[in-house]
Protein backbone atom coordinates (compact mmCIF):
# COMPACT_ATOMS: atom_id res chain seq x y z
CA UNK A 1 0.00 0.00 0.00
CA UNK A 2 1.04 3.57 -0.48
CA UNK A 3 1.88 4.77 2.98
CA UNK A 4 1.95 8.39 1.84
CA UNK A 5 -1.76 8.23 1.02
CA UNK A 6 -2.81 6.89 4.39
CA UNK A 7 -4.60 9.60 6.34
CA UNK A 8 -3.79 8.21 9.80
CA UNK A 9 -0.07 7.75 9.15
CA UNK A 10 0.08 11.17 7.55
CA UNK A 11 -1.64 12.76 10.56
CA UNK A 12 0.97 11.19 12.79
CA UNK A 13 3.80 12.67 10.76
CA UNK A 14 4.59 10.13 8.04
CA UNK A 15 5.91 12.04 5.02
CA UNK A 16 8.35 11.77 2.12
CA UNK A 17 11.28 11.85 4.55
CA UNK A 18 10.09 8.64 6.20
CA UNK A 19 9.07 7.12 2.90
CA UNK A 20 12.63 7.60 1.66
CA UNK A 21 14.08 6.32 4.93
CA UNK A 22 12.00 3.18 4.54
CA UNK A 23 13.13 2.69 0.94
CA UNK A 24 16.70 2.37 2.26
CA UNK A 25 15.76 -0.57 4.46
CA UNK A 26 15.92 -4.15 3.33
CA UNK A 27 13.00 -5.89 1.65
CA UNK A 28 11.89 -7.77 4.73
CA UNK A 29 11.44 -4.50 6.56
CA UNK A 30 9.81 -2.80 3.59
CA UNK A 31 7.17 -5.52 3.51
CA UNK A 32 6.00 -4.54 7.01
CA UNK A 33 3.69 -1.66 7.90
CA UNK A 34 4.86 1.57 9.50
CA UNK A 35 3.34 2.74 12.78
CA UNK A 36 4.21 5.43 15.31
CA UNK A 37 4.72 4.75 18.99
CA UNK A 38 2.24 6.86 20.98
CA UNK A 39 2.80 5.40 24.44
CA UNK A 40 5.33 3.23 26.14
CA UNK A 41 4.81 0.80 29.01
CA UNK A 42 7.37 -1.42 30.64
CA UNK A 43 6.84 -4.34 28.25
CA UNK A 44 4.50 -3.07 25.58
CA UNK A 45 3.61 -0.08 23.47
CA UNK A 46 0.61 1.66 22.03
CA UNK A 47 1.17 2.41 18.39
CA UNK A 48 -0.79 4.23 15.71
CA UNK A 49 -1.06 2.04 12.64
CA UNK A 50 -2.61 2.76 9.26
CA UNK A 51 -5.82 1.25 10.61
CA UNK A 52 -5.89 2.84 14.06
CA UNK A 53 -4.41 2.29 17.47
CA UNK A 54 -2.90 -1.07 18.39
CA UNK A 55 -1.08 -2.45 21.35
CA UNK A 56 2.25 -3.96 20.42
CA UNK A 57 5.25 -5.86 21.70
CA UNK A 58 8.63 -6.43 20.07
CA UNK A 59 9.44 -9.81 18.53
CA UNK A 60 11.59 -12.32 20.39
CA UNK A 61 14.26 -11.80 17.79
CA UNK A 62 14.22 -8.06 18.35
CA UNK A 63 14.69 -8.65 22.05
CA UNK A 64 17.53 -11.06 21.38
CA UNK A 65 19.35 -8.60 19.13
CA UNK A 66 18.80 -5.51 21.23
CA UNK A 67 22.16 -4.57 22.72
CA UNK A 68 21.05 -1.73 24.90
CA UNK A 69 18.04 0.06 26.20
CA UNK A 70 18.18 2.69 23.49
CA UNK A 71 17.68 0.05 20.82
CA UNK A 72 14.11 -0.46 21.97
CA UNK A 73 11.28 1.60 20.57
CA UNK A 74 10.43 4.81 22.33
CA UNK A 75 7.59 7.31 22.15
CA UNK A 76 7.70 9.11 18.82
CA UNK A 77 9.54 6.33 17.02
CA UNK A 78 8.44 5.00 13.68
CA UNK A 79 8.41 1.25 13.92
CA UNK A 80 7.87 -1.43 11.29
CA UNK A 81 5.19 -3.85 12.36
CA UNK A 82 3.21 -6.89 11.43
CA UNK A 83 -0.45 -6.40 12.22
CA UNK A 84 -2.14 -9.49 13.60
CA UNK A 85 -5.23 -10.33 11.53
CA UNK A 86 -8.58 -9.38 13.11
CA UNK A 87 -6.96 -8.00 16.22
CA UNK A 88 -5.91 -4.61 17.51
CA UNK A 89 -2.47 -5.99 18.11
CA UNK A 90 0.82 -5.82 16.25
CA UNK A 91 4.34 -7.06 16.66
CA UNK A 92 7.27 -4.72 16.17
CA UNK A 93 10.16 -5.95 14.02
CA UNK A 94 12.28 -2.85 13.63
CA UNK A 95 12.73 0.81 14.55
CA UNK A 96 13.40 3.22 11.70
CA UNK A 97 16.52 5.36 12.23
CA UNK A 98 15.63 8.28 14.45
CA UNK A 99 15.76 11.73 12.94
CA UNK A 100 16.19 13.31 16.37
CA UNK A 101 16.29 11.75 19.81
CA UNK A 102 16.22 13.03 23.35
CA UNK A 103 18.67 10.81 25.14
CA UNK A 104 19.05 10.60 28.86
CA UNK A 105 21.95 8.85 30.42
CA UNK A 106 20.67 7.04 33.42
CA UNK A 107 23.50 7.20 35.90
CA UNK A 108 23.58 4.03 37.90
CA UNK A 109 26.19 1.34 38.23
CA UNK A 110 25.84 0.70 34.56
CA UNK A 111 25.30 3.64 32.30
CA UNK A 112 22.47 3.01 29.92
CA UNK A 113 21.16 5.47 27.47
CA UNK A 114 17.46 5.99 27.62
CA UNK A 115 15.51 7.50 24.77
CA UNK A 116 12.83 9.63 26.30
CA UNK A 117 11.41 10.96 23.07
CA UNK A 118 12.13 10.33 19.41
CA UNK A 119 11.66 12.33 16.24
CA UNK A 120 10.82 15.67 17.81
CA UNK A 121 10.92 18.73 15.57
CA UNK A 122 10.83 21.26 18.38
CA UNK A 123 11.50 21.19 22.08
CA UNK A 124 9.52 23.73 24.08
CA UNK A 125 11.61 24.71 27.10
CA UNK A 126 9.16 26.06 29.64
CA UNK A 127 10.11 28.41 32.46
CA UNK A 128 7.80 30.56 34.57
CA UNK A 129 8.00 34.32 34.95
CA UNK A 130 7.88 34.27 38.71
CA UNK A 131 10.35 33.47 41.50
CA UNK A 132 10.95 30.11 39.77
CA UNK A 133 12.52 31.80 36.75
CA UNK A 134 15.95 30.28 36.35
CA UNK A 135 18.17 31.04 33.42
CA UNK A 136 20.68 28.34 34.49
CA UNK A 137 17.96 25.72 34.11
CA UNK A 138 17.14 27.04 30.65
CA UNK A 139 20.82 26.75 29.76
CA UNK A 140 20.82 23.09 30.69
CA UNK A 141 17.62 22.28 28.86
CA UNK A 142 19.17 23.95 25.83
CA UNK A 143 22.09 21.55 26.02
CA UNK A 144 19.59 18.70 25.84
CA UNK A 145 17.75 20.26 22.93
CA UNK A 146 20.88 20.92 20.85
CA UNK A 147 22.09 17.42 21.50
CA UNK A 148 18.80 15.85 20.45
CA UNK A 149 18.64 17.56 17.10
CA UNK A 150 15.27 19.15 17.91
CA UNK A 151 15.02 22.91 17.62
CA UNK A 152 14.67 24.63 21.00
CA UNK A 153 12.02 27.26 21.67
CA UNK A 154 11.87 28.98 25.06
CA UNK A 155 8.40 29.64 26.45
CA UNK A 156 8.14 31.98 29.41
CA UNK A 157 4.85 31.16 31.08
CA UNK A 158 2.77 32.97 33.69
CA UNK A 159 3.47 36.28 31.96
CA UNK A 160 0.48 37.66 33.87
CA UNK A 161 2.57 37.48 37.06
CA UNK A 162 5.33 39.65 35.67
CA UNK A 163 5.45 43.37 35.00
CA UNK A 164 8.58 43.42 32.91
CA UNK A 165 8.82 40.20 30.96
CA UNK A 166 11.24 41.85 28.52
CA UNK A 167 13.94 41.85 31.20
CA UNK A 168 13.65 38.11 31.50
CA UNK A 169 13.60 37.61 27.75
CA UNK A 170 16.88 39.52 27.53
CA UNK A 171 18.45 37.22 30.11
CA UNK A 172 17.38 34.25 28.02
CA UNK A 173 18.65 35.81 24.83
CA UNK A 174 22.05 36.32 26.46
CA UNK A 175 22.47 32.62 27.11
CA UNK A 176 20.64 31.43 24.01
CA UNK A 177 21.48 33.68 21.10
CA UNK A 178 19.16 33.03 18.19
CA UNK A 179 16.73 30.86 20.12
CA UNK A 180 13.15 32.13 19.88
CA UNK A 181 11.61 33.30 23.16
CA UNK A 182 7.85 33.71 23.62
CA UNK A 183 5.66 34.92 26.47
CA UNK A 184 2.63 32.90 27.44
CA UNK A 185 -0.18 33.40 29.85
CA UNK A 186 -2.50 30.45 29.84
CA UNK A 187 -4.47 32.25 32.52
CA UNK A 188 -5.22 35.23 30.28
CA UNK A 189 -5.12 33.17 27.08
CA UNK A 190 -2.25 35.20 25.67
CA UNK A 191 0.58 34.17 23.39
CA UNK A 192 -0.96 31.36 21.37
CA UNK A 193 -0.61 33.11 17.99
CA UNK A 194 3.18 33.13 18.22
CA UNK A 195 3.18 29.37 18.62
CA UNK A 196 1.37 28.91 15.32
CA UNK A 197 4.75 28.78 13.58
CA UNK A 198 5.56 25.54 15.37
CA UNK A 199 2.15 23.96 15.82
CA UNK A 200 1.66 22.78 12.26
CA UNK A 201 0.25 19.58 10.84
CA UNK A 202 2.60 16.62 11.20
CA UNK A 203 5.10 18.55 13.35
CA UNK A 204 6.10 16.90 16.63
CA UNK A 205 6.76 19.00 19.71
CA UNK A 206 8.15 18.00 23.08
CA UNK A 207 7.61 19.98 26.25
CA UNK A 208 10.07 20.14 29.10
CA UNK A 209 10.63 22.25 32.20
CA UNK A 210 10.68 21.91 35.95
CA UNK A 211 7.67 20.93 37.98
CA UNK A 212 5.12 23.66 38.42
CA UNK A 213 6.17 25.92 35.55
CA UNK A 214 2.85 25.27 33.84
CA UNK A 215 3.46 22.49 31.31
CA UNK A 216 0.15 20.70 31.82
CA UNK A 217 -1.74 23.97 31.79
CA UNK A 218 0.04 24.96 28.59
CA UNK A 219 -0.66 21.65 26.87
CA UNK A 220 -4.32 21.63 27.83
CA UNK A 221 -4.63 25.22 26.72
CA UNK A 222 -3.05 24.43 23.36
CA UNK A 223 -5.31 21.40 22.98
CA UNK A 224 -8.38 23.35 24.03
CA UNK A 225 -9.34 20.50 26.42
CA UNK A 226 -7.62 18.30 28.99
CA UNK A 227 -5.29 16.21 26.86
CA UNK A 228 -5.84 12.77 28.29
CA UNK A 229 -9.56 13.22 27.69
CA UNK A 230 -9.08 14.62 24.21
CA UNK A 231 -7.17 11.61 23.06
CA UNK A 232 -8.42 9.00 25.46
CA UNK A 233 -10.16 6.79 22.96
CA UNK A 234 -12.52 4.73 25.02
CA UNK A 235 -12.25 1.08 24.30
CA UNK A 236 -14.16 -1.80 25.76
CA UNK A 237 -11.89 -4.19 27.59
CA UNK A 238 -12.54 -7.91 27.95
CA UNK A 239 -15.13 -7.41 30.66
CA UNK A 240 -16.99 -4.81 28.70
CA UNK A 241 -15.88 -1.98 30.97
CA UNK A 242 -14.39 1.12 29.52
CA UNK A 243 -10.81 2.10 29.97
CA UNK A 244 -9.07 5.20 28.78
CA UNK A 245 -6.14 4.59 26.49
CA UNK A 246 -2.92 5.89 27.94
CA UNK A 247 -1.16 8.32 25.64
CA UNK A 248 2.08 10.22 25.54
CA UNK A 249 1.89 11.53 21.98
CA UNK A 250 -1.18 13.60 21.25
CA UNK A 251 -2.67 14.82 18.02
CA UNK A 252 -4.05 18.35 18.41
CA UNK A 253 -6.92 19.69 16.37
CA UNK A 254 -4.59 21.93 14.36
CA UNK A 255 -2.69 18.82 13.27
CA UNK A 256 0.40 19.25 15.45
CA UNK A 257 1.62 16.40 17.65
CA UNK A 258 2.70 17.04 21.20
CA UNK A 259 4.75 14.70 23.29
CA UNK A 260 4.40 14.61 27.04
CA UNK A 261 6.37 11.76 28.57
CA UNK A 262 7.28 11.48 32.24
CA UNK A 263 10.98 11.38 31.35
CA UNK A 264 10.82 14.56 29.36
CA UNK A 265 9.02 16.46 32.11
CA UNK A 266 12.06 16.48 34.33
CA UNK A 267 15.25 16.10 32.40
CA UNK A 268 18.22 15.07 34.45
CA UNK A 269 21.69 15.75 33.25
CA UNK A 270 22.42 14.86 29.73
CA UNK A 271 25.05 13.03 27.89
CA UNK A 272 25.42 15.86 25.58
CA UNK A 273 28.89 16.76 24.49
CA UNK A 274 27.79 18.30 21.21
CA UNK A 275 24.89 20.10 22.76
CA UNK A 276 27.09 21.38 25.52
CA UNK A 277 29.58 22.89 23.12
CA UNK A 278 26.75 24.51 21.25
CA UNK A 279 25.06 25.87 24.37
CA UNK A 280 28.32 27.36 25.65
CA UNK A 281 29.76 28.31 22.28
CA UNK A 282 30.74 31.77 23.56
CA UNK A 283 32.89 30.27 26.32
CA UNK A 284 34.39 27.69 23.99
CA UNK A 285 35.35 30.55 21.71
CA UNK A 286 37.05 32.39 24.56
CA UNK A 287 38.78 29.19 25.64
CA UNK A 288 40.38 28.94 22.22
CA UNK A 289 42.29 32.09 23.12
CA UNK A 290 43.71 30.78 26.41
CA UNK A 291 47.50 30.64 26.48
CA UNK A 292 47.56 26.90 27.15
CA UNK A 293 45.59 24.51 25.03
CA UNK A 294 44.64 22.36 28.01
CA UNK A 295 43.76 25.38 30.14
CA UNK A 296 41.37 24.39 32.93
CA UNK A 297 40.29 28.01 33.42
CA UNK A 298 41.18 27.86 37.10
CA UNK A 299 43.85 30.51 37.40
CA UNK A 300 44.32 33.66 35.43
CA UNK A 301 47.64 32.53 33.91
CA UNK A 302 46.86 33.65 30.38
CA UNK A 303 43.32 32.37 30.66
CA UNK A 304 41.04 34.26 28.32
CA UNK A 305 37.92 32.95 30.05
CA UNK A 306 38.88 34.18 33.52
CA UNK A 307 39.93 37.44 31.96
CA UNK A 308 36.47 37.82 30.44
CA UNK A 309 34.84 37.09 33.80
CA UNK A 310 37.08 39.66 35.50
CA UNK A 311 36.32 42.31 32.93
CA UNK A 312 32.60 41.59 33.14
CA UNK A 313 32.40 40.47 29.51
CA UNK A 314 31.37 37.02 30.66
CA UNK A 315 28.76 36.52 33.37
CA UNK A 316 30.40 34.80 36.35
CA UNK A 317 27.29 32.72 37.00
CA UNK A 318 27.22 31.48 33.45
CA UNK A 319 30.87 30.51 33.76
CA UNK A 320 30.22 28.63 36.98
CA UNK A 321 27.32 26.74 35.36
CA UNK A 322 29.65 25.88 32.48
CA UNK A 323 32.19 24.42 34.88
CA UNK A 324 29.55 22.56 36.85
CA UNK A 325 28.10 21.01 33.70
CA UNK A 326 31.60 20.12 32.49
CA UNK A 327 32.39 18.33 35.75
CA UNK A 328 29.17 16.33 35.64
CA UNK A 329 29.71 15.34 32.02
CA UNK A 330 33.24 14.26 32.84
CA UNK A 331 31.93 12.21 35.73
CA UNK A 332 29.39 10.48 33.50
CA UNK A 333 32.04 9.83 30.86
CA UNK A 334 34.29 8.14 33.42
CA UNK A 335 31.43 5.98 34.58
CA UNK A 336 30.56 5.08 31.04
CA UNK A 337 34.12 4.07 30.23
CA UNK A 338 34.25 1.95 33.35
CA UNK A 339 30.99 0.22 32.59
CA UNK A 340 31.71 -0.42 28.90
CA UNK A 341 35.08 -1.86 29.90
CA UNK A 342 33.29 -4.21 32.25
CA UNK A 343 30.82 -5.23 29.55
CA UNK A 344 33.50 -5.94 26.99
CA UNK A 345 35.51 -7.96 29.49
CA UNK A 346 32.42 -9.94 30.33
CA UNK A 347 31.22 -10.74 26.83
CA UNK A 348 34.49 -10.64 24.88
CA UNK A 349 32.49 -10.17 21.71
CA UNK A 350 31.89 -6.54 21.21
CA UNK A 351 28.65 -5.31 19.83
CA UNK A 352 29.12 -2.33 17.57
CA UNK A 353 28.88 1.14 19.08
CA UNK A 354 27.71 -0.14 22.38
CA UNK A 355 28.77 2.83 24.34
CA UNK A 356 27.86 5.31 21.69
CA UNK A 357 24.73 7.19 22.38
CA UNK A 358 23.98 8.84 19.13
CA UNK A 359 21.30 7.19 17.08
CA UNK A 360 22.46 4.89 14.32
CA UNK A 361 21.75 5.79 10.79
CA UNK A 362 20.59 2.26 10.09
CA UNK A 363 17.51 0.60 11.49
CA UNK A 364 18.33 -0.78 14.86
CA UNK A 365 17.39 -4.26 13.97
CA UNK A 366 17.59 -5.64 10.56
CA UNK A 367 15.85 -8.77 9.51
CA UNK A 368 18.06 -11.12 7.55
Ligand SMILES: Nc1nc2c(ncn2[C@@H]2O[C@H](COP(=O)(O)OP(=O)(O)OP(=O)(O)O)[C@@H](O)[C@H]2O)c(=O)[nH]1
Pocket residue numbers: 157158159160161184185186187188209210211212213214215216217218265
Ligand atom coordinates in the same frame (compact mmCIF):
# COMPACT_ATOMS: atom_id res chain seq x y z
N1 LIG B 1 -0.82 32.92 36.94
C1 LIG B 1 -0.66 31.86 36.13
N2 LIG B 1 -0.63 30.63 36.66
C2 LIG B 1 -0.43 29.59 35.83
C3 LIG B 1 -0.28 29.75 34.43
N3 LIG B 1 -0.08 28.54 33.89
C4 LIG B 1 -0.12 27.66 34.91
N4 LIG B 1 -0.34 28.27 36.08
C5 LIG B 1 -0.44 27.62 37.40
O1 LIG B 1 0.78 27.04 37.79
C6 LIG B 1 0.57 25.85 38.53
C7 LIG B 1 1.35 24.68 37.96
O2 LIG B 1 0.87 24.41 36.66
P1 LIG B 1 1.02 22.99 35.96
O3 LIG B 1 0.50 23.15 34.59
O4 LIG B 1 0.41 21.93 36.80
O5 LIG B 1 2.59 22.81 35.97
P2 LIG B 1 3.46 21.59 35.38
O6 LIG B 1 4.67 22.20 34.79
O7 LIG B 1 2.61 20.75 34.50
O8 LIG B 1 3.84 20.80 36.69
P3 LIG B 1 4.19 19.24 36.83
O9 LIG B 1 2.94 18.50 36.47
O10 LIG B 1 4.57 19.11 38.28
O11 LIG B 1 5.34 18.96 35.91
C8 LIG B 1 -0.93 25.62 38.53
O12 LIG B 1 -1.46 26.08 39.75
C9 LIG B 1 -1.42 26.48 37.39
O13 LIG B 1 -2.74 26.93 37.56
C10 LIG B 1 -0.33 31.09 33.90
O14 LIG B 1 -0.21 31.36 32.71
N5 LIG B 1 -0.52 32.10 34.80
Ligand SMILES: [Zn+2]
Pocket residue numbers: 287290291295296297298302303304305306
Ligand atom coordinates in the same frame (compact mmCIF):
# COMPACT_ATOMS: atom_id res chain seq x y z
ZN1 LIG C 1 41.45 29.28 30.20
